Amino acid sequence: MNCIDVHRKLATDPANRDEAVITHLEQCSACSSFAKSIDQFDNSLLNAANVDVPDGLVERILLKQSFKQQRYQRNNRFKFYGLVASIILVVGVSLNLKNFNIILNHTLSLEEVAINHVTSEIDHLHEKKNIQLAKLNTMLQPFNLKFKNKIGQINYAGSCPIRKSRGVHIVVQGEKETATLLVMPGEYIQSRKSHTKGDFTTTLLPTDNGSIAIVSNKNGEAEFVKELEKDLKNSIHFI
Amino acid sequence: MSNNKQQTFENLVRAYSSELYRFAYWQCKNKDLAEDMLQECFTRAWKSLHKLDDENAARAWLYTILRREIARHFGRKQSDELSLEEIDLELLGTQYNCNVSDEINLRQAFDKVPTDYREALMLQVLGGYTCDEIAEMTGSKVGTIMTRVFRARQKLRQLLTRNTHHSVNTQ
Numbered sequence: 268m269n270c271i272d273v274h275r276k277l278a279t280d281p282a283n284r285d286e287a288v289i290t291h292l293e294q295c296s297a298c299s300s301f302a303k304s305i306d307q308f309d310n311s312l313l314n315a316a317n318v319d320v321p322d323g324l325v326e327r328i329l330l331k332q333s334f335k336q337q338r339y340q341r342n343n344r345f346k347f348y349g350l351v352a353s354i355i356l357v358v359g360v361s362l363n364l365k366n367f368n369i370i371l372n373h374t375l376s377l378e379e380v381a382i383n384h385v386t387s388e389i390d391h392l393h394e395k396k397n398i399q400l401a402k403l404n405t406m407l408q409p410f411n412l413k414f415k416n417k418i419g420q421i422n423y424a425g426s427c428p429i430r431k432s433r434g435v436h437i438v439v440q441g442e443k444e445t446a447t448l449l450v451m452p453g454e455y456i457q458s459r460k461s462h463t464k465g466d467f468t469t470t471l472l473p474t475d476n477g478s479i480a481i482v483s484n485k486n487g488e489a490e491f492v493k494e495l496e497k498d499l500k501n502s503i504h505f506i
Numbered sequence: 507m508s509n510n511k512q513q514t515f516e517n518l519v520r521a522y523s524s525e526l527y528r529f530a531y532w533q534c535k536n537k538d539l540a541e542d543m544l545q546e547c548f549t550r551a552w553k554s555l556h557k558l559d560d561e562n563a564a565r566a567w568l569y570t571i572l573r574r575e576i577a578r579h580f581g582r583k584q585s586d587e588l589s590l591e592e593i594d595l596e597l598l599g600t601q602y603n604c605n606v607s608d609e610i611n612l613r614q615a616f617d618k619v620p621t622d623y624r625e626a627l628m629l630q631v632l633g634g635y636t637c638d639e640i641a642e643m644t645g646s647k648v649g650t651i652m653t654r655v656f657r658a659r660q661k662l663r664q665l666l667t668r669n670t671h672h673s674v675n676t677q
Contacts, residue, residue: 278659279637279653280630280637280652282636308659309631316628316631318528318532321537324523324524324541325520328519328548329516331545332515332549
């Protein structure tokens with residue numbers, strides 16, 4: 268390592284003295300003198316650069332950080348509330364859409380609603396539960412209604428929402444096919460009426476507390492439906 | 507927020523805020539702005555503390571954050587690279603045995619050193635970093651950093667020599 272190398276090292280990295288530099292300095296008085304001058308110079312630089320640090324600097328940094336942290340947590344809380352509000356909004360909109368369907372149903376005639384209901388729950392037409400009269404009447408009790416006599420084999424009976432309120436969905440077995448009875452409290456009609464839509468025909472019968480729909484296959488057993496209508500009139504009793 | 511993170515942060519602030527403040531001060535030449543820069547530096551450090559997985563790298567990491575914060579504040583761009591060859595022509599015969607006892611003169615002289623040169627010099631003098639380390643921190647070539655610190659010292663030496671002569675002549 269020659270003098271130029273040593274000067275370069277000392278002038279650019281005064282504190283970084285490797286073994287080669289130290290060996291050179293021990294043998295070269297000119298470079299040693301240069302090293303002393305630059306050491307002295309750098310000490311002065313360090314002393315001058317070490318300006319006073321303001322009192323309480325650390326505490327102010329920590330304090331500001333704690334405030335920022337609090338603000339961040341508060342903002343996060345607002346974000347959480349925002350999220351909850353969004354969820355409520357989505358649920359609200361969904362419920363309104365459901366209500367919209369209800370409103371839409373109100374724009375349909377009751378006969379169409381009855382047919383739509385049967386087609387939307389078409390699987391019930393294939394059930395074979397053989398519900399007994401006593402059980403059926405227990406189910407009808409909340410609607411202040413009961414059947415005095417058996418109206419045929421009941422394959423299915425269940426409570427379900429029909430337009431304004433809950434009603435009862437009953438599937439009755441005929442000789443070859445089935446028909447559906449929809450007990451619809453609150454759905455008052457003036458008189459018997461019929462309607463055909465798609466594959467189904469519905470007959471609406473007025474009752475004391477609303478109406479009953481008989482929904483059957485339009486090409487089905489006409490006699491079975493007629494008998495069912497007659498049985499209903501004879502058997503139905505309002506409590 | 508974990509207590510562990512809070513404790514690490516506090517330790518970093520207590521360990522390095524003084525030297526970082528001094529570095530910021532010489533870059534900003536203003537006490538209040540230096541403190542603001544330091545606050546911003548630690549705010550960014552807090553946000554990114556999870557990225558710091560080597561405690562030995564913490565100091566250099568903080569210097570890098572602070573440098574970037576100051577550069578952002580002043581809208582500074584990366585300076586041109588310098589050639590190491592520029593040093594050699596001026597190197598031999600230079601002595602640093604000028605009168606540097608007057609700290610006020612030296613501090614005034616710091617202000618007159620170009621920013622990039624002063625930054626490299628302060629990283630070396632205050633931070634104790636080698637040219638290799640400064641080059642890595644600043645993303646510059648080692649030769650550029652060597653030239654900057656060399657030129658910074660040369661400039662200071664010249665200014666102080668002039669000041670000394672001026673003082674002698676005016677007496």
